[in-house]
Structure formats: structure tokens, C-alpha cells
Amino acid sequence: MSNTSRPEDFDAYWQQVCGELEATPIAAEEEHLPIRSTEYCECYTVRFTGIGPYRLFGYLSIPHGDGPFPTLLLGPAYRSVVDPLPQGDANEKRGRFLVFSTGGRGQRNADKPYAGVFPGMMTEGIDAPETSIFRGFVADWLRAVDYLLARPEVDRSRIAAVKKEGMPILTAALRPEVTHVAASPGDFYNTSDHVPGEVEDYLRLYPEKEEQVKRTLSYFDPFFFAPNVRARTLLWGNPEAVSPLAEAIAGETDVQATEHSSYKDGLFQEQWISDQFGFEDAIIPAHWQ
């Protein structure tokens, strides 16, 4: 199990976030993006509002043809750039899947008024769970799900949240409409034992804040979200280290150890998602064929 203690007000904290989302009009607006559209999909930029209120950004790619389409939610990663499709993915995937690639607050195209710095964003407001930037960052993942659920082209039986970090787990717990998850435990798993490097830097400078910082991080530990994740899940990581998390996830969960090869790991993930969504073959890039 995680050695981090579950905050007593954990559920209330996240109910508050969900309540704020519910009270915030999403006010989405799409703009056609011809340069990223192809013979097999149309691409749009999407502006929509998260808690704060804060204006967010995403790339929406919709296959040509009759939907609804299996859907990939590629929510915000911890970096500045938001790309329409992950680097290295076969672009032809956008002809099979509806793809929504979104940026959270602070990332490019969602960096006004708040521009995140990398490294640095991780400790923004970290002294308290109410002020941590990740309160909003998680909410931004949830808001992306809200946007998808309003789209008629989305196949509600096949919505996967995909990112090799912990956020898809948090998202699936708070948005049960997510049917599939491909994730890793991420930086906030079991932070009693190990904190991310940026947090380590922060605590070196402010050692007196260790207790309050670790308390903040505990609100984002995927272990505490796991019992509410009913999605079919692929969890990347060292099997021994992640098995407590995998066991805590309510949905059926496969654990896959990395082979330290972006080719082998990537191929596995593509095939896993294709299998889950009922496709015989995965759409993979030329050099993986």
C-alpha cells in the first residue's frame, strides 16, 4: 500500500472541485484548423473553461465518416507543450479515433494569465492543497472529459484516458464515464517514501514545510483514487512497486513492466488499446511494422 496517509477530508476536497466544475459553464468554442486536417480527419482548436474560471485549450481531431468513434483523451502532461498527437504516433490513428489532446492551465495556448515554468510549476502553491496548481490541473483533465461527453461523435462505450503518468487514474476515479485507462503511477504515488525532484529542491530550501507539502501531495496520490476507478486499466511500472496500486484499482487491471524501449512499450500500448476497443490490428508507425 501507499505509505502516505489519506487525508480525512479527501472526498470533500474533490467533491468541492467537482462542484466548482459543475457550477462553471464550459463555454466551448471550436475553430477549424485546416493545416492539421487530413484526408481522414478534421482538426479543430478548442477553447473551453475550467475552474477559476480559467480558459483552457485543446486539439480535437474527428475522423471522417459516421460516428460515434472510439475516443482517446490525451490530457495535460507535465511540460509546456501540447501537441495534437503524441510525438511518434502514426498520424493515421486520427482516422480511427476521435482524439482530444488538451493543455492544462499554464501550458502553451493555456498560458494566459498563468504561464507555467518547467521546472517550477510542480511546487506552485504546494504549501496547501487548496492552493496547489494541481488542484486546477486535475480539474482540467476532468473538464476535458466533460467536453467529450457533450460531443455526439464520441462513443461513450470507448473513452480511454491515456498518458504515462498518474493523471488518467485520478480522472477515471472522478469521471466514471472514462471506460479505459493507460497510465503509470506518476510522480505523486507514495510520496511519503519519495518526492519528485522539483519537490525535493523545494524542501531543501524550505525544510520546515515538509509536513505541509507532503500533506498537499497526499491529495493527489493515485492510491486514494484507485478504489473508484472502474475503468479497464493498463498500468505501466515496476510490477513489485505498482502492485499495491494495481490491486487497489476497482476495475480489471493489467500491469506491464517497461522494457526501456519506446518501440516495445509503444507497440504494447497500441495493441492493448486496439484490443480493448475491438480492433483486430493496431495502427502503428512505419518503423514498427
Next chain:
Amino acid sequence: MSQNERVPADQYHTIVTRPADFDAFWDGLLAQTADIPLNATVEPVPLRSTPEIEVYDVHYDSLDGVRIAGWYAVPRERSGKLPAIVQVPGYLQDPPIPRSWAEDGYAAFSVAPRGKIRSNQQFNPGYPGLLTHNIVDRNTYTYRGFYIDAARTIDFLLSRDEVDGERIGVTGSSQGGGLAISTAALRPEVRAAAAGCPYLCGYMDSIELTHTYPYQEISDYLRLYPERREAVRDTLAYFDGINFGARITCPIMVYIGLQDNVCPPETGYAVFNTIASEDKQFYPYDGHGHDAGSIYHGPKLKDFFKNHLQNY
């Protein structure tokens, strides 16, 4: 050559040609840059410093008056001048603080060329977008300034008292691999270079060999503007790592993954074959993609720089 007609990567022939005035173009830019005062500022960053390593926030002037940022990390304890390493970033990567190199005894500099966060106040075409910004004009194309910003790191290191200017290396992967090649080609002060899965090599080859981002940005552009293909090809020839190879004479290692879905392995072979260095090593990793076998290659990388910059 289409994706369906692939030949083995080591037998691939690049379609890149070298403009007759390639060297004149870059020598002119280097001369222009040499006249620009560095105006470097170097501010300590206590948050990122450790008892062993001092980290600084650096800014300096580059081509077109663009202010460039970087992280500089040096060991606090040192006797005599230090060998130095330039770490150049990937396309999507936010430049990291190069503390691990400093922990190995180097003065280490991690640059954010124009358009990267911290260097995007004056120039910010975005991602995606940076790869095709002004792509029909070699005199304003993104990578004209971007390459110079990376090459300018050498001027910063040479300005530092603690750095031994005879022992400077450059390393990076993906776009960092491409920048390692361009920097080693543009700056003879570079004594050793390591390029992992180099991007920006074989641009026009790559858009035929793979349909993945970031090269997909060029395909996207040409789908919208097919009539500009010749102009795009002509511009990119001035920025192609394959055309920089002949200028590289320092010891260099190139490592790639044979299943690289981002930077086609064919282009890794192509650039390696053009490198003029007598001391050059090539490591193709089967079963690996854009990671370029880094799990195995990491120790070789460290040994390479140790041998060329520390134990020479």
C-alpha cells in the same frame, strides 16, 4: 520512396543535396553573430542548487537581438579549470537543469534556444509550428536563429573563468542530437560531440519515411501549400544535419534506434556517413525506438566524454 517500399536503413540513399553556398551561408551568420556582444547575465538560483552544485539562471544576446535563456550548473568544489558540456534540448522538451553533468565534474550548460519557454518573449511560433515557421525563406526560417542560439553557448562557456576552453563537449538527443551536430559543425571549439537519434537530419527524406509528428508538421504544411514544395526543400537544405556533416572534425558518437518512429533510422545512417571526423562511432540499437537504446547507451556516453574531456 514511400513507407511501403522501405529498404534496410543502412542501404538508404538520402535525397538531400548540399547547396553550393552552404558554408558561405553559415560562415556569414557566424561572422554576424561574432559582432554581437554576449551581454550575459548569470544569477544564482538557490532553489535548484545543492550543497554540491551551484545552479545559475543565464541569459545572453543572440542573433536578431533575441535574448536566450539557459541553466548553468557547476560543482562548488573544484581544483583548476573544468571541462564543459553543452546539453541541447529535444523538440518538445523543456530544457532541464543539467545538474547530473555537473555532479560528474563538468561545467554544464543547458540552453533554451528561441521559441522555447524562457526564450520566447521575442520569438514564439509555438509547438506545433516552430518547424515550419518561415520555412520558405532560409534568411528568416526558425532554425537559422535556433542553431545560432545553440552555437552561442560556446561563447558563454568561453567567457567563464572556471571553464577550460580546450575541453568543451556537446550532447543531446532527438532535436538535441541535431543541435549537437550543427553546433559541432559550426564551432571548432567543440572537442567531442554525442548525438542521439538526431532530428533535423534528412527533413525531406523523413516526411516520406514516416507519418509522425514532429516531421508531420512539414507534411501538414505541404498538404496545404503543395506549390511551395520546392521552396521548402531549398530552405531545408541549408539546415539539414546531413549537410553539416562535412564540417565536423571532432570525435563524435551517433546512436539510434532501428525502430525509431520519430527520427527515421535511415537518416541516422545518412548523417553519420557524411561526418568528416576520423574518430566517429555509430551505435544502432535493434529493438529500440526514439529512446535510441539509452538504457544501454548511457554508460557509453559518459565514458566517451570522460575519455575525451577529462582523461585526455
